Amino acid sequence: MLALLLAFATIIANDNAGRLLVGLATLLVTYLAAFATIARPRLSADVNGLAVRGFANTTHLPWHEVKVKLQTTRRLGREQQTLELDADDRLVVLTKLDLGADPEEVAGVLHSLRP
Numbered sequence: 749m750l751a752l753l754l755a756f757a758t759i760i761a762n763d764n765a766g767r768l769l770v771g772l773a774t775l776l777v778t779y780l781a782a783f784a785t786i787a788r789p790r791l792s793a794d795v796n797g798l799a800v801r802g803f804a805n806t807t808h809l810p811w812h813e814v815k816v817k818l819q820t821t822r823r824l825g826r827e828q829q830t831l832e833l834d835a836d837d838r839l840v841v842l843t844k845l846d847l848g849a850d851p852e853e854v855a856g857v858l859h860s861l862r863p
Contacts, residue, residue: 750777791831791854792845793861798833800840809835811862818855831855 753776761767778849782801792799819841820827831851833840835852847854 752779791833791842793858795861795863798844798858800833807838809833816855816858816862818852831858 753761753840754770757772758770786803790801791837797808798807798814800807808831813835815832817832817834819830819832821830821839822828828843829851831842831847831854833842842854844851
């Protein structure tokens with residue numbers, strides 16, 4: 749919706765500099781919306797391990813390489829839970845938005861799937 753409003757603003761802008769700036773903002777908002785739509789949910793699991801999806805690739809992590817941890821942090825007066833996947837050479841931190849579900853529920857499901 750915001751991208752459509754920005755596209756309309758690009759058309760009705762009177763000066764070229766304004767059109768350029770609003771046009772760039774339109775492209776940025778469209779890119780971010782596409783990223784949020786395509787890249788989520790980012791985590792899938794089965795008996796073989798986890799698959800963490802990024803914008804361009806998917807990383808497969810076998811169960812024996814991954815430690816699953818539920819982390820609670822307090823910031824600006826709010827508590828937020830994140831799911832941490834600690835592999836040998838990388839740390840993946842997933843929020844509720846990334847998972848599409850509550851991180852505590854996802855951690856429970858992952859622990860039940862783990863062999």
